[in-house]
Amino acid sequence: MPELPEVETIRRTLQELVVGKTIQHVTVYWSKIIKKPIEVEQFNDALAGETITDINRRGKFLIINTTTFALVSHLRMEGKYGLFKSSEPFDKHTHVIFHFTDGTELRYRDVRKFGTMHLFLKGEENTNLPLSQLGPEPFSANFTKKYLQEKLKKTERKIKPVLLDQTIVTGLGNIYVDEALFRAKIHPERKANTLSSREITELHREIINTLTEAVEKGGSTIRSYVNSQGQIGMFQLQLFAYGRKGEECKRCGTPIEKIVTGGRGTHFCPKCQKTKNK
Structure with a gap:
């Protein structure tokens, strides 16, 4: 999608x-x-x-x-x-x-x-x-670190399904949630309310950074996506986690793993992304 x-x-x-x-x-x-x-x-x-x-x-x-x-x-x-x-x-x-x-x-x-x-x-x-x-746009003034922290602290749901919830933040899907979580070094199955203030700050920044870079590259061509002029996106060449099951993590060399979280295929590095719930 x-x-x-x-x-x-x-x-x-x-x-x-x-x-x-x-x-x-x-x-x-x-x-x-x-x-x-x-x-x-x-x-x-x-x-x-x-x-x-x-x-x-x-x-x-x-x-x-x-x-x-x-x-x-x-x-x-x-x-x-x-x-x-x-x-x-x-x-x-x-x-x-x-x-x-x-x-x-x-x-x-x-x-x-x-x-x-x-x-x-x-x-x-x-x-x-x-x-x-719909929730706020990731690029809007309403999507602040404070807003994200308030939403995450109210739920024990796993962080990935929370970020996929369009009523909390709109526009994020499977690809960019995996990428933002990787960049922020957060395991996709961490309970949302266990994230520290520092981790939420990092996650907030990486959501915006990941989406900004993806827009600049015209998106990711996964499966059959092309834009309205028939051109493919190029951000898939920069993916760290999504679609890279079994490949070496670009950060530490550990093979990327794939699990199912909230009914969605989920890619992460078992070494770089923390798993412990507080």
Whole structure:
């Protein structure tokens, strides 16, 4: 699933590709992707004649702003956007097409059909699900060390599932939680409320640093992620833990191990990352 760095990269490329284009009409081939409004015809009618004014992001959600509306889009596992000429063929996995007046099309392709789209009047998107339940952005002023410490001290859950909880901090997923925990030298199964103030300070810093570096590299190409111009991310070349089971730790040389934590495959160094719960 694309995480914050990948979605931010897609946002930036879509900003270049489609802002200023006017939607002539919309074609929906898989109606279950459209969650709001319930009737696809209402979705199509609302967007016809609308001009795309901006592309924003909230956590792992893209927000496509038009003159009147905010389209909240979640890519889930395999969702992709791409800009094409209307004359170019499309395959069976293309489920939504935004036809522009200039003869180009923004196509949403999703092999697994898990993606979602919610359409709101501008200004209503942040006070309704799915965005209203999200915690602060890692890059926002609200995501302070004090905020993180208050959240962690209230729970005995393992630290990895806590960081994956989008109501606590939004945008983090499996890859970047593993990486931030490695950099902070914290075992993924430590109870959140056992972390010291120093460890929380380090973790807070490494969450931000890891995501910043990943955004600069265009995200990580794991499985089939590409941005909206078909380009792959390069941060996977800098991964310390995720996907490196059996490989030597870049810090100490110990083989990276993989376990299941909170139902998610989890990579860590058994020597560098502390295991003891206080």
